[in-house]
Amino acid sequence: MSPMILxxxxxxxxxxxxxxxxxSTLREEIVRTLSAPxxxxxxxxxxxxxxxxSFQVEQGEAIGIIGRNGAxxxxxxxxxxxxxxxxxxxxxxxxxxxxxxxxxTGFHPELSGRENIFLNGAILGMRRAEIRAKYDEIVAFAxxxxxxxxxxxxxxxxxxxxxxxxxxxxxxxxILLVDEVLAVGDASFQKKCLGKMGEVARQGRTVLFVSHxxxxxxxxxxxxxxxxxxGVRMQGEVEETIAAYLASGAELGGERRWDEERAPxxxxxxxxAMRLRDQNGRPASVLDRRSPFTVEIExxxxxxxxxxxxxxxxxxxxxxxxFVAGDRDNEDWLDRPRAPGRYRSRARVxxxxxxxxxxxxxxxxxxxxGKTVTMFxxxxxxxxxxxxxxxxxxHGAWRPPxxxxxxxxxxxxxxxxx
Amino acid sequence: xxxxxxxxRPVARIEPRRRLALVDLRALWRFRDxxxxxxxxxxxxxxxxxxxGGLWAILQPLTAMVLFTLVFxxxxxxxxxxxxxxxxxxxxxxxxMFFAAIVNGASLSLVDSSRLLTKVYFPRLLVPxxxxxxxxxDFALGFLILVGLMLYYGVHPGLRALAAPLPVLGIMATGLGxxxxxxxxxxxxxxxxxxVPFLVQIWLFxxxxxxxxxxxxxxxxxxxxxxxxxxxxxxxxxxxxxxPLDWRHLAVSTAAGAALLVIGLVYFGLVEDELADVI
Numbered sequence: 001m002s003p004m005i006l007x008x009x010x011x012x013x014x015x016x017x018x019x020x021x022x023x024s025t026l027r028e029e030i031v032r033t034l035s036a037p038x039x040x041x042x043x044x045x046x047x048x049x050x051x052x053x054s055f056q057v058e059q060g061e062a063i064g065i066i067g068r069n070g071a072x073x074x075x076x077x078x079x080x081x082x083x084x085x086x087x088x089x090x091x092x093x094x095x096x097x098x099x100x101x102x103x104x105t106g107f108h109p110e111l112s113g114r115e116n117i118f119l120n121g122a123i124l125g126m127r128r129a130e131i132r133a134k135y136d137e138i139v140a141f142a143x144x145x146x147x148x149x150x151x152x153x154x155x156x157x158x159x160x161x162x163x164x165x166x167x168x169x170x171x172x173x174x175i176l177l178v179d180e181v182l183a184v185g186d187a188s189f190q191k192k193c194l195g196k197m198g199e200v201a202r203q204g205r206t207v208l209f210v211s212h213x214x215x216x217x218x219x220x221x222x223x224x225x226x227x228x229x230x231g232v233r234m235q236g237e238v239e240e241t242i243a244a245y246l247a248s249g250a251e252l253g254g255e256r257r258w259d260e261e262r263a264p265x266x267x268x269x270x271x272x273a274m275r276l277r278d279q280n281g282r283p284a285s286v287l288d289r290r291s292p293f294t295v296e297i298e299x300x301x302x303x304x305x306x307x308x309x310x311x312x313x314x315x316x317x318x319x320x321x322x323f324v325a326g327d328r329d330n331e332d333w334l335d336r337p338r339a340p341g342r343y344r345s346r347a348r349v350x351x352x353x354x355x356x357x358x359x360x361x362x363x364x365x366x367x368x369x370g371k372t373v374t375m376f377x378x379x380x381x382x383x384x385x386x387x388x389x390x391x392x393x394x395h396g397a398w399r400p401p402x403x404x405x406x407x408x409x410x411x412x413x414x415x416x417x418x
Numbered sequence: 419x420x421x422x423x424x425x426x427r428p429v430a431r432i433e434p435r436r437r438l439a440l441v442d443l444r445a446l447w448r449f450r451d452x453x454x455x456x457x458x459x460x461x462x463x464x465x466x467x468x469x470x471g472g473l474w475a476i477l478q479p480l481t482a483m484v485l486f487t488l489v490f491x492x493x494x495x496x497x498x499x500x501x502x503x504x505x506x507x508x509x510x511x512x513x514x515m516f517f518a519a520i521v522n523g524a525s526l527s528l529v530d531s532s533r534l535l536t537k538v539y540f541p542r543l544l545v546p547x548x549x550x551x552x553x554x555x556d557f558a559l560g561f562l563i564l565v566g567l568m569l570y571y572g573v574h575p576g577l578r579a580l581a582a583p584l585p586v587l588g589i590m591a592t593g594l595g596x597x598x599x600x601x602x603x604x605x606x607x608x609x610x611x612x613x614v615p616f617l618v619q620i621w622l623f624x625x626x627x628x629x630x631x632x633x634x635x636x637x638x639x640x641x642x643x644x645x646x647x648x649x650x651x652x653x654x655x656x657x658x659x660x661x662p663l664d665w666r667h668l669a670v671s672t673a674a675g676a677a678l679l680v681i682g683l684v685y686f687g688l689v690e691d692e693l694a695d696v697i
């Protein structure tokens with residue numbers, strides 16, 4: 001085993017001056033320079049996005065980087081991918097680095113799919129000959145054969161993501177840095193991406209995978225690095241690290257909001273938020289599997305709509321649909337037209353039904369005539385925690401097999417032989 | 419321990435930035451395909467969704483030429499080294515527009531690519547320098563018109579015309595110097611977005627394009643020659659149209675252009691590493 005990445009005491013400091021934007025205007029700089037002799041130096045405050053981070057990644061190893069938003073995960077990837085320099089410490093990379101920090105970076109909307117493959121490949125560090133050699137494979141992976149000459153501005157978001165990932169996935173660097181690409185695309189494509197990344201890891205290449213998707217991290221990685229407030233809180237075997245991380249309650253949230261432009265929907269409906277609440281009504285994404293929880297969808301109607309419904313799908317981390325729910329179950333609203341305005345539909349999911357594990361919620365909207373169906377995949381992710389071993393679990397296993405886990409009413413009686 | 423790490427020959431060493439970084443030519447060479455990809459992208463996108471397309475490359479210097487001919491040639495009766503004024507003006511405007519395209523394009527390029535700069539690593543110098551691609555193509559198209567004008571006015575170039583690529587190279591280097599410098603300044607101080615258009619306009623009038631250099635009093639000519647564009651434009655015109663050329667003037671201008679390029683590259687090197695943080 002030889003190391004592919006060696007990081008020693010990496011730190012990244014940002015200066016937070018008392019101003020609004022990250023960039024300055026000349027006037028401010030001049031004023032600051034001229035007034036510098038007249039005041040102390042401590043005007044700007046410092047902020048360490050990363051500090052004292054040391055770790056080592058062996059060849060062929062896939063390591064997951066987990067942690068809350070703002071813990072320094074993305075800063076670490078930026079430093080390792082040489083986008084920004086560290087303020088202290090050093091790192092050695094023993095292979096070509098390819099980063100997949102955000103799919104589709106550098107795509108030009110006016111250029112065709114074919115032109116963008118070459119542009120994006122070059123941006124990711126591929127030589128032209130290399131791209132040409134992989135071209136057919138990329139096109140096949142992205143499933144866009146028919147739209148190669150179409151400008152990507154006419155692509156659906158799904159096609160766009162597929163193409164972007166396809167280019168990046170065929171980069172074949174020795175070290176692959178991945179940041180949350182799996183948060184986009186539909187379930188089947190995500191599966192494909194995970195598969196591709198697993199393949200990359202098996203080929204002896206090294207993968208650094210930043211994600212909030214614990215299921216993906218645990219499937220792909222053997223080791224994990226848990227960052228907190230810019231430092232390493234824990235590193236070790238993946239299941240152990242994830243368990244400790246989830247137990248710390250760090251993964252809060254349980255809410256997704258959309259701004260007006262990105263809200264899923266159409267010209268008649270806009271879904272603005274989707275939320276998970278625990279039994280006490282607090283938004284949460286880590287829940288006790290024995291307690292009920294509530295799924296809440298907030299949407300705006302721009303028009304009077306009859307016979308519509310909003311709802312959700314619950315999927316396991318393997319992509320199996322557990323059940324589907326829609327607010328047409330409420331008979332009062334079944335045929336009642338909904339006037340324009342803001343609405344909230346919510347439903348309670350009973351506790352003690354789903355097995356412990358990680359689940360996804362897809363958002364669904366049905367408009368009248370069953371014609372317009374809007375879906376937003378992976379709107380939310382949550383994890384149901386086992387608290388205490390179910391009594392029926394054999395051998396005291398922490399988690400019994402199965403998608404659902406029920407405690408049934410057992411009748412037990414002694415049968416007398418005739 | 420450190421020695422061992424070096425023995426394994428790392429592909430990249432990541433460390434805090436040094437004070438003075440010079441242009442990493444090896445890295446630029448390694449990323450040459452990306453430079454070409456950027457240039458190709460800009461070229462393809464430039465005239466997309468325009469009705470006239472590549473004609474714009476010709477229309478811009480041509481309209482400027484007509485305008486200047488009317489105002490300065492006819493109304494102000496500007497001397498033009500005994501050449502027809504339209505030809506005289508166009509032969510100056512063409513290299514000028516080449517220069518202006520590089521300066522304008524390069525100075526905004528970094529900020530316009532900020533998304534890319536904060537997501538992917540590559541030598542940042544590729545971004546402002548790749549504008550040379552479309553600027554050269556526009557220049558080549560505009561050059562055809564210059565040839566047409568020369569034929570029309572019966573001006574035959576001598577052997578000196580073979581030297582014309584030299585001032586073009588000089589103008590490119592000067593444009594890159596100014597463009598690279600302004601792109602880095604603009605990334606840090608957005609004031610430069612507003613400064614550049616003025617600067618380019620003032621520069622146009624400070625350069626003997628609509629007037630001949632011979633109009634500048636002998637005593638002040640050395641000051642004028644500190645403007646790299648003055649000597650280089652003059653030289654381009656002289657190579658093709660056989661107008662008089664002041665060699666000292668050209669030498670000073672060339673040196674000034676080279677100095678501008680060095681200043682631009684050095685400042686860019688100072689800012690390059692923190693671009694992703696400040697942009």
